[in-house]
Amino acid sequence: MRQLKSFLEGRWVSGDAPASTLTNAVTGEAIAETSTRGLDLGAALRYARTVGGPTLRAMSFAERGAALKAMGKVIHAHRDELIELAAENSGNTRGDAKFDVDGASGTLAYYGALGKRMGDAKWLLDGPSEPIGRAPRFVGQHLFVPRQGVAVHINAFNFPAWGMGEKLAVSLLAGVPALEKPATATAVVTARIVELWHEAGVLPEGSVSLLAGSAGDLLDHLDAQDVVAFTGSGDTGRMIKGHPRVLDLNIPVNVEADSLNAAILGPDVKKSSDTFAMFLNEVVRDLTQKAGQKCTAIRRILVPASSVEWVWEALVDRMGTHAMGDVNDRATTVSPLATAAQQRDILAGIAELEAAADASWTHPQELPDGKGFWVAPRLFRTDKGINAPFVHDHEVFGPVGTVVVYSGEASDAVAIVAKGGGGLVSSVYSDDRGFGGEVVLGLAPWHGRLQWGSKKVHDQGMGPGTVLPGFVHGGPGKAGGGEELGGERGLRFYWQRTAIQGDRALLEKVLGKVED
Secondary structure (H helix, E strand, C coil), X not given: CEECCEEECCEEECCCCCCEEEECCCCCCEEEEECCCCCCHHHHHHHHHHHHHHHHHCCCXXXXXXXXXXXXXXXXXXHHHHHHHHHHHHCCCHHHHHHHHHHHHXXXXXXXXXXXHHCCCCCEECCCCEECCCCCCEEEEEEEEECCCCEEEECCCCCCCHHHHHHHHHHHHHCCCEEEEXXXXXXXXXXXXXXXXXXXXXXXXXXXXXXCCCCCCHHHHCCCCCEEEEECCHHHHHHHHCCHHHHHHCCCEEEECCCCCEEEECCCCCCCCHHHHHHHHHHHHHHHHHHHCCCCCCCEEEEECCCHHHHHHHHHHHHCCCCECCCCCCCCCECCCCCHHHXXXXXXXXXXXXXXXXXXXXXXXXXXXXXCCCCCCEEEEXXXXXXXXXXXXXXXXXXXXXXXXXXXXXXXXXXXXXXXXXXXXXXEECCCHHHHHHHHHHHHHHEEEEEEECHHHCCCCCCCCCCCCCCEEEECHHHCCEEEECHHHHHHHHEEEEEEEEEHHHHHHHHCCCCC
């Protein structure tokens, strides 16, 4: 059985017994063990601060970017191996595993290119200097500098490669070392990637640590210059934000949590239109890709009352073409869930939706044989709109979606989606500028990202479920209130912004000058 180790203080270490067991999501069989018991996590964080921090801060943005580019190339070079590991541990189909692995290498490449564009600087000026008082020589200049601590990245189970890649790319480019804490259940891929980076010698010294297993007392050792970025449940996010060490030192915490993402079909959209084809493709993709285990997946499908019968029929027909089975078979498009705990939670959520629904559909295929964590794709329909119980309150994190019937008025659609309490991403599909514009502007305060689908772009997008490195990822309210990625914007979480006042000439000699 595979033994996963942690990479701390520049070396691979194992914890004491008893160990946690990782399973194959298809068969339920044990495939790996890992433990962090007895590891000195305080020493691991001190090492990252005293070795990794100075190493990165001595490098320019371009040099940090070159390291990220090399890290992305290592993942791409071992792509097939990582895809096979994802199938073994997480039960991913080949397509789902590629989505995760390529997302990681692509994000690292994007931030590598951004670092090259940012050039030889090691910090960043924030806007031009501004005069103080009447004398033009005495000015104030805002400056971004890297924090001198560690970025603790606590990642979710569903994207063991991409989840690490999107946080790590931003942190390292900002000049802050990171300790990666993947979800234990799916840590095989994450651990192998860090192992490959170490073997290839592409990591700046002390820049990346890995904790493969329980977090233990990790948060007890945080310091004032550290930050925490977390992806997972809202309950865990609140626990991290309320940790005594976090509260005592006012440690910044970025949380990406639950999200009841929505897709809104406009009343102008016809069955034979390209806009409806876009809507259908993207909704079904989100319900089936990664078995619906995406934080950006569409959970609520808003359809006008005048269109609901033919839309429901189209969704059922398309969902029925997706098959469960051998994840190594290219015909399989729906994988099992990642863990037994996820399976239990989702089945409980399905029971709640079933009780609240006015209609439902279950994939007719029998579940594959074996002890894996399978759940059949499901569709529900409610005619209760904003008053539908459970639908607007709880995210069922699997291949499950609910059609919510609405009046066809933009204001009604906005109110229903907003009932979800804040989300990562929602989408509207309409060629009506008035309807689409009202929905987009009405939903903007409730989301970190929105997509407007229409006939002119029906074949150009990757869908709202794909997180793009150049655009912010996060959302208000229930979605956690956090924000990451977004190109240079994402670096600001890892920086301190300071206003420096002094002689213009001296400041420009030390800090540089904003180019016109």
